[in-house]
Amino acid sequence: DIQMTQSPSSLSASVGDRVTITCQASQDISNYLNWYQQKPGKAPKLLIYDASNLETGVPSRFSGSGSGTDFSFTISSLQPEDVATYFCQQYSNLIITFGPGTKVDIK
């Protein structure tokens, strides 16, 4: 099975900072990589699909890039409401797996 590693596991940044999270797949997954935001006690929310496409209604400060095995997710200007855990998710070979998550908070 394909393994997903995500880094860092947590980060603390100031409001307005640029924040980047990386996700690495153990095998080539083309662009079958999606990003989610989960706030405490809530269901996850899709932010980015197919590695770089912004889901409808999601603020443009969120972006994604990458293909193959290496992907990144960026918040261009961190806002207080972005405090959450972020997960990457891949599909390949009839199996879906999530990364372990990155917890983002405000410094």
Added chain:
Amino acid sequence: EVQLVESGGGLLQPGGSLRLSCAASGFTFSGFGMDWVRQAPGKGLEWVAYTNNDGSAIYYADSVKGRFTISRNDVKRSLYLQMNSLRAEDTAVYYCVRDKGVTYAMDVWGQGTTVTVSS
């Protein structure tokens, strides 16, 4: 409004069975693939099972294969998860999720239903 509402969670002993249901509204249910995703307390997300829009393609995580069965009833606009031989490690919030087209991006999530397996 596009909505998924899960039900059927509860507390049960190891070895027991439970059937989760998910009622869909606000979209053409028969046109979408659907998943169950779970999250153990304080842990990350784990995909459980997938069915395509007509039930002809079904996949399971290795951790539940042979014990769980996903199914759908398009007339009732409902998704189900039959869970047998439950274990303590199946304890989690179970989410019903809609797939966005063919990319397996999960664009609509229910609020979740809690399953607790404990003696």
